[in-house]
Amino acid sequence: QEEALIFEFGRLDATGVDVDEPVAFTSRLGGLERRDGIGLPGLSEPEAMRHYVRLSQKNYGIDTGVFPLGSCTMKHNPRLNERMARLPGFGDVHPLQPVSTVQGALELMDTLAAWLLELTGMPAVALSPKAGAHGELCGMMAIKAAIAHKGEAGTRRTVLVPDSAHGTNPATAALIGFTVKPVPVRADGTVDPESVRALAGPDTAAIMLTNPNTCGLFEPDVVEIAEIVHAAGAYFYCDGANFNAIVGKARPGDLGVDAMHINLHKTFSTPHGGGGPGSGPVVLSDRLAAFAPVPFVVRTADGFRLVESEADAAGQGAQPFGRLTAFHGQMGMFVRALSYMLSHGADGMKQASEDAVLNANYVRACLADLLSQPFGDRPCMHEALFDDSWLKDTGVSTLDFAKAMIDEGYHPMTVYFPLVVHGAMLIEPTESESKASLDLFIAALRDLAMAAKRGDAERFTGAPYHAPRKRLDETRAARQPILRWTPPEPVRDAAE
Amino acid sequence: QEEALIFEFGRLDATGVDVDEPVAFTSRLGGLERRDGIGLPGLSEPEAMRHYVRLSQKNYGIDTGVFPLGSCTMKHNPRLNERMARLPGFGDVHPLQPVSTVQGALELMDTLAAWLLELTGMPAVALSPKAGAHGELCGMMAIKAAIAHKGEAGTRRTVLVPDSAHGTNPATAALIGFTVKPVPVRADGTVDPESVRALAGPDTAAIMLTNPNTCGLFEPDVVEIAEIVHAAGAYFYCDGANFNAIVGKARPGDLGVDAMHINLHKTFSTPHGGGGPGSGPVVLSDRLAAFAPVPFVVRTADGFRLVESEADAAGQGAQPFGRLTAFHGQMGMFVRALSYMLSHGADGMKQASEDAVLNANYVRACLADLLSQPFGDRPCMHEALFDDSWLKDTGVSTLDFAKAMIDEGYHPMTVYFPLVVHGAMLIEPTESESKASLDLFIAALRDLAMAAKRGDAERFTGAPYHAPRKRLDETRAARQPILRWTPPEPVRDAAE
Amino acid sequence: MRYLPLSNIERADMLARIGVASIDDLFADIPADKRRAGLADLPTRKTEMEVERLLGRMAARNTAASAAPFFVGAGAYKHHVPATVDHLIQRSEFLTSYTPYQPEIAQGTLQYLFEFQTQVAALTGMEVANASMYDGSTACGEAVLMAHRVTRRRKAVLSGGLHPHYAEVVRTLSRMAEDEVVTLAPDVSATEDLLAAVDRETSCVVVQTPDVFGNLRDLSALAEKCHAEGALLVAVFTEALSLGLVTPPGHMGADIVVGEGQSIGNGLNFGGPYVGLFATRQKYVRQMPGRLCGQTVDADGNRGFVLTLSTREQHIRRDKATSNICTNSGLCSLAWTIHMSLLGSAGLSRLARLNHVNAVKLHEALESLPEVEVLNASYFNEFTLRLKTPAAAVVEALAARGIMAGVPVSRLLPGAGLDDLLLVASTEINTDEDRAALVAGLKEHA
Amino acid sequence: MRYLPLSNIERADMLARIGVASIDDLFADIPADKRRAGLADLPTRKTEMEVERLLGRMAARNTAASAAPFFVGAGAYKHHVPATVDHLIQRSEFLTSYTPYQPEIAQGTLQYLFEFQTQVAALTGMEVANASMYDGSTACGEAVLMAHRVTRRRKAVLSGGLHPHYAEVVRTLSRMAEDEVVTLAPDVSATEDLLAAVDRETSCVVVQTPDVFGNLRDLSALAEKCHAEGALLVAVFTEALSLGLVTPPGHMGADIVVGEGQSIGNGLNFGGPYVGLFATRQKYVRQMPGRLCGQTVDADGNRGFVLTLSTREQHIRRDKATSNICTNSGLCSLAWTIHMSLLGSAGLSRLARLNHVNAVKLHEALESLPEVEVLNASYFNEFTLRLKTPAAAVVEALAARGIMAGVPVSRLLPGAGLDDLLLVASTEINTDEDRAALVAGLKEHA
Known part of the structure; x- marks a missing residue:
């Protein structure tokens, strides 16, 4: 059966939400009352229920069959995680409530951060990026800030990106003014350190390398590549989209990575939801940690505290490169990811x-x-x-x-x-x-x-x-x- | 795609529920340890999710299309009601907790009862019946108890049931020893009072009449039929399966009804769930009220109280005919039905x-x-x-x-x-x-x-x-x- | 009103199409003096937010089981149910479907019922099972009626270990059906002589294991005696999980096994809805009450499932039906079968073991208290304590401290002289802290 | 582990089929000295019950918005969302689906995105909208980048009424992209002279209404000035519900409208996930960032929907893409469109009116207090109070009494000398009791 658009069967005078009719009042709208009819049809609740249920039946999901989408990691989404994210103490908490009333939420973020650091072998993490590509942006901004801090902003403007990379990698680098230089992939699907050596120089800001890479291979020379890049005075950004292959088997921190985003929706099974929301925390090496954006959580003797301003961060010895988003990141995804981690544990992951x-x-x-x-x-x-x-x-x-x-x-x-x-x-x-x-x-x-x-x-x-x-x-x-x-x-x- | 049976693809050694392995212990099973393998396959959570989602896709529901099933009343099931029934204070409360810890639950039952009485114009209600047919049983038992109380147990053993009745009506009457005498339906699909008059007599215990009847018609002579039955010293049981047609338009209590079950799953939209659970409270006239089964809720100065034993009931001046089920009825359905009633209100119903x-x-x-x-x-x-x-x-x-x-x-x-x-x-x-x-x-x-x-x-x-x-x-x-x-x-x- | 799609203009158009002047013309068959113009004494519609507030306030006046150290059982048990279960039963296609009378578009419901029946049969050690009943107590009542039909006798014998509410349900039904019931005295320590109560008039003996006091019972000798006298053995359980660890009645000769399935997949819900399990021998299948799902083929020869043997049922046989029952406990049986499919034998027996261990731990912790005495020689996850004072008062005192101590036997058997007995259940949810809280509470108040 | 279906026997069989001796042979590319045998410093797997306990304990340490008189806004708003919304977004076919790159089996997602885009366009008074962004603040950043592309200029002017976090996001992005940003001083009473800040270098002016202090702004003159100078007007909102009652930016000449959609269909979630709305004029559509759903036909000529104009996007254009964005806020946009479909114009405007009335009522109640002064001449459901003492301390004091009073401006603009200002929002959830509690609390502590 065909399913019409809501505009084709909904009525402009109908609504499926009962709202008490307000008493008469003096408007304080400053003469800016909306005067058009807006033009949105309203559906009664039974109509809405049927419309969306029928639409859903035109979709395919992990729950309905095998979803073998390479690089997208469509794994089982446990409903426990959905339940946990909907606890009122997580789902019904405002980001700007007094921090004394959200200590559990900050504890959750701190706990998640600790797990991510242990899993990756890295010393710092920025939680606020809202998706993988946003995490890339965060990592590359930290790199750019670190370069500027060293006084090399004018010279280090090139980013090396292998041909096999996700499109987000070059797009991210370009977005913040870097010039992208492609690195050819050798015949076996991996990156030859010699290609990197040939390209790396004083103009190099970073390499963006996916590992395991998009050909489904672990880059066997990743350590040497990291060394080459570091020797050139540049940074190693790792696209962590495929981190799910090596959790518990290798740690990016041991491989020389300076920054890597983690797709919570891939590695730790927060639902893809038809295209989002994602969540892309970025782990950072010691060389980049100080430049992480606000806000971040710090643990004090009196409990957890949110550092929200650059001034406050400076007081903590940090030099944040700025702010990526209005609030603290994808809390709903943090809860789901931590629920996944706790459920699996070290052995399960x-x-x-x-x-x-x-x-x-x-x-x-x-x-x-x-x-x-x-x-x-x-x-x-x-x-x-x-x-x-x-x-x-x-x-x-x-x-x-x-x-x-x-x-x-x-x-x-x-x-x-x-x-x-x-x-x-x-x-x-x-x-x-x-x-x-x-x-x-x-x-x-x-x-x-x-x-x-x-x-x-x-x-x-x-x-x-x-x-x-x-x-x-x-x-x-x-x-x-x-x-x-x-x-x-x-x-x-x-x-x- | 075909969906195999769990026994055909599940593994006997697998489980989708993690349980901590208990420490060594001394069994207190008195030598009755189970020794066979039970033989139940276990599914990992992703397998279970997919199995049941796929099974569901072979079903038709109200949410997927028109469900015009006469006499079954497949109306919209608001999800608000599902949410309310799952509040921990309702869904996670034990029927035998101290009554001091379930005052809100008893209040809900008392409130639901008050609404049902007002909607039907009746003075009493028994909430515990677990479905429509169980409600019929409750009502007919109350009638049988009342007859026995009058010393007519030996003589009043016939129940009049129109040919158009639901099968549950004669089955219920027969179950507790009544003889069923059919009443023919006249050419216009309703019951002729003269047919009733011809059949009613000193052997008549009750009539079981559905109104509106199963032909979709309101019995125009219902008041006269009630009078005939009452004049014969018998009772009027009304099958309330179709009460949903007349809420706010007529009250069974005004029509001479002595007992009527209310299908909460029909009239008040608790979900049918593929065949249950239902809920069938029975409203009772003054002539039958005293015989209502235990348990029931009473309101006292100190709060709500549950009367659970016949002895306790006797202290309240009641003569319950016994007990229909282990606990207090379908609480989950009570919550949903009251949520429906409150949402609609008098005007909406x-x-x-x-x-x-x-x-x-x-x-x-x-x-x-x-x-x-x-x-x-x-x-x-x-x-x-x-x-x-x-x-x-x-x-x-x-x-x-x-x-x-x-x-x-x-x-x-x-x-x-x-x-x-x-x-x-x-x-x-x-x-x-x-x-x-x-x-x-x-x-x-x-x-x-x-x-x-x-x-x-x-x-x-x-x-x-x-x-x-x-x-x-x-x-x-x-x-x-x-x-x-x-x-x-x-x-x-x-x-x- | 958010649930009603018609507009006033549409209503007017439809009345015109029908050919009547007003909606009240459609209600003309209601005698004029009985017509109502509404429900003046009831409030009008409320927004969703208001309903949530009102009901939320009521809910908040109850102590949820998960909010306290919790040891209440006696026929309903607090277990952990995986989130998957409640998610799946809320699928629109399950939740808003009807009894599968149109099998071509109800194979989802029918297949899970077929799987459910198979699981129940395996769990109870029986040959066949039905598609569920209202709850354990009504299933028990139906078992007695079925035994009457099979044996053509009308006298049931009820063990003194049967849950008193179950016994009351059977007695009520029997009194109304004018059948005979013999109920033995409350049997705290499982020492009654049931064999002596069976004679050639007996249609069935109804016995529970674990019984209401928690004792496990070997039914083998009783089954032999029943069969020798031409009676059926009806075995009852109220804790389905026990069957993961103890010998099922089907292996001890029971002819009908009934019980409460709530422990698997279903919440406490203040007593309902629950799911009654009903299993028996193949040879009695046509005397079995309730809905049955059977395997067949469709016009293409493909396997499919239908409701079957409905000639037993009220909608076909009317006053000759085997039962008046019309619904089953569909959605609860779905929850049950999903949870059971997740558990499997492996998870089920481990979960049952954990329950037993927690009960043993509690037992051992209580042994240190001179105030209490554990009466049971055997048990699964529930046993009976004898206190020095009336149990009801102790339970209230502990409730005031936020501890749900258990069920006073006097609540189930008032006036039976058992006021000092307390039923205590312990499941996988109990922690060491819970046990310590109960022990401390009993030390002070018992 | 409950989520992992393979047994050890199967694992061994599969390794044999692959032709390797052990699982570690498949990880041979990891340098030997970097291989790990596990994660020794982390705990092992937990049961579902344990996870619920652990996370439940953390959750219980937070005060839920619905558990207190609640007046916190400043970019996220507590509204009532119908239960239907959350039920529907959890349908497996929505929840566990991917970006609809295979449109033949993703028409469900695509159709709702098409409906969403149409609703967003209508709500904002614009011609086209995309399929959502991460949130309002990042949408704002993208709007500035888009304005740069359209105008080929690189200087944005930010109003002093723009939410400070949004301004920081834009400044961070601009600093990194080496673009110029001019930020006007905090503008509590909407009196800044934005027109004067626009010149021939300006790519866009970014202005918010209702602004962060709650003031409503007429953008018409500013739009004219922008267009005269060849700049774009970027209008921002953080309270989508306001558009049900106040003139939308699209009707005042805005070229790009971006905002936070959280108020419709989405919970507070401690800041995320939310749903960014992004609308513009048809002529700029190929410069628009983010995902777009478009109508087309299938091979049979039937209407269908696909993702389109993907040549703008990173996975095709790589470093020439209009944005690096890869995901949208799919499930949140679904919640948004479901809630909006339920509301319709009729419900939306009534709900907006109720919000405004509640704010007016609060305003009137506060006027009795000498301790506070309402600074706004106009507002929708949020306004600014001037207190006699620092607002942060007052908020903490009221939180200790269980009242969530609002957001101290000093939290958003530390060091700006606005420590005595408090932002107070009032939505449909507030009752007379809530207002009375706030007034009483402020009387005592402000």
């Missing part, structure tokens, strides 16, 4: 990383005879990467293959990323999938792969056939953007 | 009844030209009744028509009930449907009706075509009942 890597390699091994691996038949970390050379001459593209997975009841893997691999297919099963589930998934992919090789192109090029929509015309959407509903032209009655 | 009746008549009026009405083209109450005479010679049965509605995205109406109407179709839209929704529903039914008349029988006899299952073989299920999963016979390896 290590096991989760191992299972994530095991599952990815199992999928890889079970598909290796049919699909092609760009960097050879070697173990991967938490995600298995294939390219499209095996599809050559089949008339089936990576996109077609992905869309055909929908008809088999699966969400497609990540496609065409990383850019360094042609027609990339990046599969991340995560530790949440059982072996039984993976075996079904593998069987479905094998069946599809054999169909493609067999020349059954129609099964792919027209896919999906069994989804709420057939393939959508994205070009048309971009060429003549329709970004909002507008009332249809009134049909004029011929008799009028 | 009256409006709800009016809208329910309006919606039913609108559907009736818009289908009257195509479908046949067994009792002529007259207004109904909250549900519109059609028979199958209009399907004559089409090769389509009421059941086929109902199943074809599934393909149009609708839950079928109630079919083949009431039994007094051939091939009955009973449509109750409830007040929760908007006019826009009803118009779509009516259009779909009209389209189907025209298809049936056109001779497009295949669309019906094979329906549903677009559901998680094709039509299911109920005969086979009953003939060789398979009521549980059993492990498949082990396949013996030929080499063994």
